[in-house]
Amino acid sequence: MEKILIIDDDKMLRMVLSKALLREGYQVLEAADGDRGLEVVRQEHPDLVITDFQMPGTDGLEVLTEVQKLRINLPVIMLTAFGEVELTIKSVQFGAYDFLEKPVDPDQLRRTVRQALDSVKTSEQLDVIKQDEHLIDERLPEEAVLVGKTQQMKRIFKNIGLISMNRVNVLIQGETGTGKELIARLIHYSGNTKDKPLVVVNCSALTETLLESELFGHVKGAFTDSIRDKKGKFELAGEGTIFLDEISEISPNIQIKLLRVIQELEFERVGGETIIPMKARIITATNKSLEKLIEEGKFREDLYYRLKVFTINLPPLRERREDIHDLVVHFLNKLNKRFDKKVNKIGDGVIEMLQQHNWQGNVRELENTILQAIIMSRNDVLDKEDITLNTRSGGKIEEVQDFSWIRSLADLEKFHIERILEETSWNKVEASRILGITRPTLNAKIEKYEISQ
Numbered sequence: 288m289e290k291i292l293i294i295d296d297d298k299m300l301r302m303v304l305s306k307a308l309l310r311e312g313y314q315v316l317e318a319a320d321g322d323r324g325l326e327v328v329r330q331e332h333p334d335l336v337i338t339d340f341q342m343p344g345t346d347g348l349e350v351l352t353e354v355q356k357l358r359i360n361l362p363v364i365m366l367t368a369f370g371e372v373e374l375t376i377k378s379v380q381f382g383a384y385d386f387l388e389k390p391v392d393p394d395q396l397r398r399t400v401r402q403a404l405d406s407v408k409t410s411e412q413l414d415v416i417k418q419d420e421h422l423i424d425e426r427l428p429e430e431a432v433l434v435g436k437t438q439q440m441k442r443i444f445k446n447i448g449l450i451s452m453n454r455v456n457v458l459i460q461g462e463t464g465t466g467k468e469l470i471a472r473l474i475h476y477s478g479n480t481k482d483k484p485l486v487v488v489n490c491s492a493l494t495e496t497l498l499e500s501e502l503f504g505h506v507k508g509a510f511t512d513s514i515r516d517k518k519g520k521f522e523l524a525g526e527g528t529i530f531l532d533e534i535s536e537i538s539p540n541i542q543i544k545l546l547r548v549i550q551e552l553e554f555e556r557v558g559g560e561t562i563i564p565m566k567a568r569i570i571t572a573t574n575k576s577l578e579k580l581i582e583e584g585k586f587r588e589d590l591y592y593r594l595k596v597f598t599i600n601l602p603p604l605r606e607r608r609e610d611i612h613d614l615v616v617h618f619l620n621k622l623n624k625r626f627d628k629k630v631n632k633i634g635d636g637v638i639e640m641l642q643q644h645n646w647q648g649n650v651r652e653l654e655n656t657i658l659q660a661i662i663m664s665r666n667d668v669l670d671k672e673d674i675t676l677n678t679r680s681g682g683k684i685e686e687v688q689d690f691s692w693i694r695s696l697a698d699l700e701k702f703h704i705e706r707i708l709e710e711t712s713w714n715k716v717e718a719s720r721i722l723g724i725t726r727p728t729l730n731a732k733i734e735k736y737e738i739s740q
């Protein structure tokens with residue numbers, strides 16, 4: 288028989304809950320305050336804890352934290368009073384399974400309790416994920432870990448091995464989010480450049496003039512506001528690597544300058560005369576077809592051949608679906624660490640579901656999907672219900688949602704409120720009911736977080 292512990296200083300409430308749960312066939316234990324509650328947890332090993340927030344002595348949040356320490360897989364349901372949204376959010380952050388608003392609705396109680404207990408059962412049947420050992424390479428920084436066992440990816444690994452020891456220029460081609468920057472880093476860190484600088488320039492982010500001075504530097508007075516000499520990225524890269532991302536975006540003028548640098552292995556700062564030698568390896572990346580741009584007369588063919596001494600074509604994720612499992616394991620490990628979470632099991636059918644998705648945003652989209660699921664997860668299992676997949680609209684690539692901005696409690700609160708508002712189609716009455724806050728409070732928060740429809 289499953290044991291449920293109720294911790295609340297309100298005797299009446301304990302009785303009501305107790306009765307409802309006994310009727311469902313559970314064994315019920317009671318404690319009138321947090322300290323006694325924790326005693327019972329230690330001695331009686333309940334399967335589930337329902338605890339109040341505000342109690343004399345050890346409060347609900349402390350109970351929750353302690354329970355987590357005692358037994359990670361013991362679900363805790365918090366009892367909240369109307370309007371305790373801060374506490375509610377905090378409790379979820381601290382790992383509460385769910386919360387029930389007082390006065391407790393018996394149906395809701397039954398459902399939530401059942402769900403919580405079932406989630407433990409599911410979790411107990413699943414194995415803890417294991418990181419592939421060959422991925423743990425102490426010599427490489429974490430941001431250069433590349434996952435992939437498919438033929439296509441193995442060939443790429445081999446090529447990286449070959450080119451990392453030779454300073455040839457490399458052109459990396461692939462759709463957005465396929466890992467072009469990651470490959471560039473890996474090439475840099477795998478070879479004899481690894482202790483030299485790696486300099487990254489996003490060519491699409493700057494205007495032509497700014498990009499030119501960014502790449503080559505300038506001398507004092509070259510522009511009206513250049514009050515001192517400035518080194519460019521080529522100089523900063525020294526004997527290391529310069530990674531030019533989105534190379535398709537550079538103007539004809541910069542294309543000529545770049546060609547010259549590659550041919551003559553030297554350059555001058557903008558407005559300067561001193562000749563500076565160029566020793567860096569140039570890695571470029573593009574998600575557009577340079578060949579097509581050449582046909583259209585937008586990219587110089589001679590530069591193209593100088594850049595693509597070696598070419599790496601990264602296949603889209605949908606063409607290597609067998610890698611999805613390893614990638615999920617990798618991202619769970621990486622993101623658990625970053626967000627201090629413990630989602631280390633994968634639910635039934637999850638991988639199959641992910642393998643059926645189209646992944647227009649490729650590995651980045653997968654990483655974001657896992658991040659979102661980790662945030663949503665209420666236990667240690669990555670479940671189907673926690674996963675939201677982007678749906679395509681008319682075959683066009685949809686904006687891939689980025690959740691890495693969620694850091695603080697306030698971020699999380701904003702995110703949660705936005706989600707509920709969307710879910711309720713901005714029905715504020717409904718939204719404030721779900722959120723457990725009053726409408727004026729909801730309005731205040733919408734304003735505070737600048738949430739708009």
Ligand SMILES: Nc1ncnc2c1ncn2[C@@H]1O[C@H](COP(=O)(O)OP(=O)(O)OP(=O)(O)O)[C@@H](O)[C@H]1O
Nearest residue numbers: 432433434462463464465466467468469574650651
């Ligand atoms: N094979 C892989 N193994 C592990 N992580 C990967 C892999 N491929 C991509 N990633 C991760 O996916 C994210 C996106 O990769 P990256 O930024 O390298 O893509 P990109 O091709 O440069 O995208 P864009 O064209 O949009 O700039 C990064 O967090 C990266 O670490």
Ligand SMILES: [Mg+2]
Nearest residue numbers: 467468532572
């Ligand atoms: Mg990139």
